[in-house]
Amino acid sequence: MGVKELFKLDGKVALITGGSRGLGLQMAEALGEMGCKLVISARKADELREAQTHLESMGFEVLTVVNDLSKTTQIPGLVDQVLQRFPGIDILVNNAGATWSAPAEDYPDEAWRKVLGLNVDALFFLSREVARRCMIPQRAGKIINIASVAGLRGSATNVSTIAYHTSKGAVVNFTRAIASEWGRHNINVNAICPGFFPSKMSAGLLDKVGEAVIARAPLHRIGGDEDLKGVVVFLASEASRHITGQSIAVDGGISAV
Template identity: 40%
Template sequence: MSIKLFDLSGRTALVTGSSRGLGRAMAEGLAASGARVVLNGVSPDRLAEAEADMRAAGFDVLTAAFDVTDEAAVLAAFQKLDQDGIQIDILVNNAGIQHRQPMMELATADWRRVIEADLTSAFVIGREAARRMAERGRGKIINIGSLTSELARATIGPYTAAKGGIKMLTRAMAAEWGELGIQTNTIGPGYMLTDMNEALVKNPEFDAWVKNRVPMRRWGKPEELAGVAIFLASDASNYVNGQLIMADGGIAAVL
């Protein structure tokens, strides 16, 4: 089997929420495998910093600043890409938020905010990318789920519902778009060292719980998602469709 199966040269990847964290790590991994990467976020300053860093590393990088929960902004962003002659071959639906609160105390507005950011945005952006991929007869969509795509934990109800929805959205996309040459899969990260989890990492009790619960006895590093993303974005995964691949250190595999 040739390593060229993993070569992404000549392909363009849009990674949402990629100015930092897991999105940035996956964007760097795709770029290192030859892809041109379109970084996305809502902070122009963070995007500019990420773009500069990746360009300095020799990567081919563009930026598209838009809020993934604003459908009009999403449509405008894709129209701008069309006008500029930029075809998205790979989409990584990574952008998302967290809200920790017991459900009995949870406001409906906060529920909807998480669902819109973590689930609805993946549908809207995935739909727009797929419409264009279908015209070319090929494409890769990678939705970012979570350990909570399979398992629940108290105080993160809307996030759990959204990430469970991502798993089933992926299957729905695979069912409808597979015959069009589009493969859609999900990556399910476990407990990762990200800004979103900073408070948990700094909590000695929770930190100890993670390290005792995960068979590898440590938190995951953002860059450890890059290999899975490269696989799912490349020709190496051309017959992989509708799957949830956990990158969780084994936590979901054990009691």
């Protein structure tokens, strides 16, 4: 197989959670450009409609599903809607997530449950549903978990996001553990650990630490609109077929110094 063939994704069905905006939409663009049929899910119907219009204008086939992953009882229904349209799910990008900022000693119980519930519980329940209904029967699949460099290290001294850091560390080790279990089914499970990217979730944090991050990063920049596209295509394609259980930092090198 030639190198170009290794990266082709023609006809593959990719489900991207949190795919209506930000990093999720950028990754949907990349997978669509490589030939995927796209399914994007999110809580807000208006944002999904806008994203669908944008993606269809690029020539991609798109199904949107309104779904609140924090309500885990809705997860089987999300998969039902995908399978009503497509024969299976080949690629799952677990991108939906939440954060909450407060000092650890004052951290609200509801905030802890919200962040861990979406970032860890929902990620597992959806992965399990897709694996047992699609990927295990077809003996093939790619699961890409969007973790964070926050899962690889502690927080800066002026950052108080204990639940987010905890959840993303859990995603990194979940990726290792489930890759070990599902490798026998020919399912690759890997994680992407973005650094600082402009997004609705990171806006307040970047205001606090953005300049310091840029100064410290070896590449002296934060992430841009194109910087996750290559790695998500790589992990979704046969080019990464001998890679599983890994977490790839996409952070301008800051986690390496």
